[in-house]
Amino acid sequence: KQEVTQIPAALSVPEGENLVLNCSFTDSAIYNLQWFRQDPGKGLTSLLLIQSSQREQTSGRLNASLDKSSGRSTLYIAASQPGDSATYLCAVSGGRKGGSEKLVFGKGTKLTVNP
Amino acid sequence: ETGVTQTPRHLVMGMTNKKSLKCEQHLGHNAMYWYKQSAKKPLELMFVYSLEERVENNSVPSRFSPECPNSSHLFLHLHTLQPEDSALYLCASSQAHQGSYYGYTFGSGTRLTVV
Numbered sequence: 001k002q003e004v005t006q007i008p009a010a011l012s013v014p015e016g017e018n019l020v021l022n023c024s025f026t027d028s029a030i031y032n033l034q035w036f037r038q039d040p041g042k043g044l045t046s047l048l049l050i051q052s053s054q055r056e057q058t059s060g061r062l063n064a065s066l067d068k069s070s071g072r073s074t075l076y077i078a079a080s081q082p083g084d085s086a087t088y089l090c091a092v093s094g095g096r097k098g099g100s101e102k103l104v105f106g107k108g109t110k111l112t113v114n115p
Numbered sequence: 116e117t118g119v120t121q122t123p124r125h126l127v128m129g130m131t132n133k134k135s136l137k138c139e140q141h142l143g144h145n146a147m148y149w150y151k152q153s154a155k156k157p158l159e160l161m162f163v164y165s166l167e168e169r170v171e172n173n174s175v176p177s178r179f180s181p182e183c184p185n186s187s188h189l190f191l192h193l194h195t196l197q198p199e200d201s202a203l204y205l206c207a208s209s210q211a212h213q214g215s216y217y218g219y220t221f222g223s224g225t226r227l228t229v230v
Contacts, residue, residue, distance in 0.1 A: 044221040098165035100146035
């Protein structure tokens with residue numbers, strides 16, 4: 001059974017710092033990995049999707065890497081801003097049926113960026 | 116309206132009530148999902164529909180009953196709920212085409228409180 005772990009559970013940094021969020025998964029046979037952001041009481045916003053054949057994806061100040069063999073992914077946030085404060089969730093594909101993709105989520109890392 | 120829309124945003128119901136959650140996607144996706152998010156726990160997959168056919172039922176109690184009348188709409192019918200069912204219920208959709216997957220889009224969720 002696939003399990004996803006995110007470390008740390010919470011992180012507080014001053015504005016401007018570069019930071020790394022970690023995600024690990026137990027079964028390396030995944031199709032893809034997706035990073036999401038969730039603001040309090042809200043739904044999830046997709047940040048980056050890495051297909052199993054890729055090693056990294058970049059969007060603005062965000063960079064996500066994937067190492068399938070070691071079961072790890074990192075989300076790098078450059079020059080953090082208070083608006084980056086949110087919970088960041090990592091999810092890996094847990095199987096496909098028809099046109100659907102089942103995701104398995106970690107518990108998330110709660111990030112606070114202080115002005 | 117674009118994206119994935121969930122209604123209502125908040126719902127308080129007694130244990131003997133019957134209510135329904137609604138999800139609508141305007142993205143032309145071919146799969147839809149219900150997830151449950153409880154405090155301190157990872158998102159839990161409840162149901163998956165692919166091309167309007169239920170392809171996953173993740174051992175969810177029968178007091179939760181999904182319905183997918185067409186590819187754009189998904190409902191979660193609730194009856195005789197328990198206080199521990201209080202959570203954020205998230206709907207998502209995704210698109211797969213010729214073996215490629217393009218990621219999930221989530222709605223904002225329905226915050227359910229059972230009293």
